[in-house]
Amino acid sequence: MEYKDYYKILGVDRDADADTIKRAYRKLARKYHPDVSTEADAEDRFKEVQEAYEVLKDPDKRQAYDQMGNDWQGGQDFRPPPGWENQRQEWHFSDADLGGGDFSDFFESLFGGGRQQGRSAKFRGQDQRARLRISLEDAYHGATRSITLNVPETDDQGRVRQQPRELKVRIPAGVTAGQHIRLRGQGGQGFGGGQAGDLLLEVEFEPHPQFQVDGRDIHLDLPIAPWEAALGGKVPVPTLGGQVNLSIPAGSQTDKQMRLKGRGLPGKPAGDQIVRLRIVTPPANSDTVRQLYEQMRDQTAFDPRKQRTGGSK
Structure with a gap:
């Protein structure tokens, strides 16, 4: 079916008030009324104008129509969005409301065509979506945060406006990126008395100075000294739950990965923290340090290139 741009049909802006819409309708109705118009398509245009006015004069129907968005163009192939039928609840019109009009398939698909005198329209509000940026610490411990969002509301003139709304959001411990609250x-x-829709907040994480996230697992690059790598020992490691001691095996190399079980984001099961070792070489910025490096060179005869290639014969 074809999408109907009711605002364009009446020649008004999308934020036009009720009086502007009424004046535009009356002008076009007089122009295209079949009893007075001499234009060849007057009857079709008259029905089109009637249909547009039927929707835009009513704040409920206008808001429902506006929820389709403003990216559609008149004449485009249109299908109602998924779940639209489930949201429409007992939307009926009296014969007086319909004026005996012959409405388009587009109108029928959105509002239905039932004529039941005295029945009111009930329509569940659309679900809204937004993004929620939180810290990794909030995701780990859980938190309650206040946020301000712009949400569509209908004013007394039937115009849809974006209004700021402050909400308190409970962030559950263990929430992951991409999850919805x-x-x-x-x-x-x-x-018409229908219940409001829901707000779906998609979680995304703020960049962290130490940690990276993969699902529920937390990744950390841990700098260690050459002697810690060579001799082994316990070193302190930061985690979201606090500092712990990690046992470094003797002879560890850069890029060695070690796992702290259950130290990632909470869940069933909880994630892990993956620690990747990074050996940091002290700078030779004093005579004492240079002498130590020279002693290591002379006494160990260590050749990392030979170690890497398996040696030469």
Whole structure:
């Protein structure tokens, strides 16, 4: 079916108030009324104008129509978004509301065509989506945060405006990037007594100065001294749950990975913390340090290139 741009049909802007819409309708209705118009397509244009006005004069129907978004062009192939039928609840019109009009398939697909005198329209509000940036610490411990979002609301003139709304969000411990936090009833407002939609907050993590995240696992590059790598020993390691001691095996090399079980984000099961060793060489910035390096060179005869290639014969 074809999408109907009701604003374009009436020649008004999308933020036009109720009086502007009424004036535009009356002007076009007089122009295309079949009893007075001499234009060849007057009857079709008159029905089109009637249909546009039927939707835009009613704040509930106008808001429902506006939820389709403003990227559509008149005449484009249109299908209602997924779940639209489930949101539409008992949307009926009296014969007086419909005026005996013959409405398009587009209109019928959005609002239905039932004529039941005295029945009111009930329509569940649309679910809204937004992003929520949180710290890794909040994801690990859980937290409650206040956020401000712009949400669509209908004013007294039937115009949809973006209004700021402050909400408190409970962040559950163990939430992961890409997961949604659902705030029931905080989405688009319902119509005719229908319940409000939900607000779905997609979680994303702020960059962390030490940690990287992979699902529930936490990754950390740990600098160690050459003697810690060569001789082994315990070194302190930061985790989201606090500092722990990690046993470094003697003879460890750069890029060796070690796993701290259960030290990632909470869950069932909890994630792990993956520690990658990075050997940091002290600078030879004093006579004493230079002498120590020279002694190592002379006494060990260590050749890392020979070690890497397996030696020469």
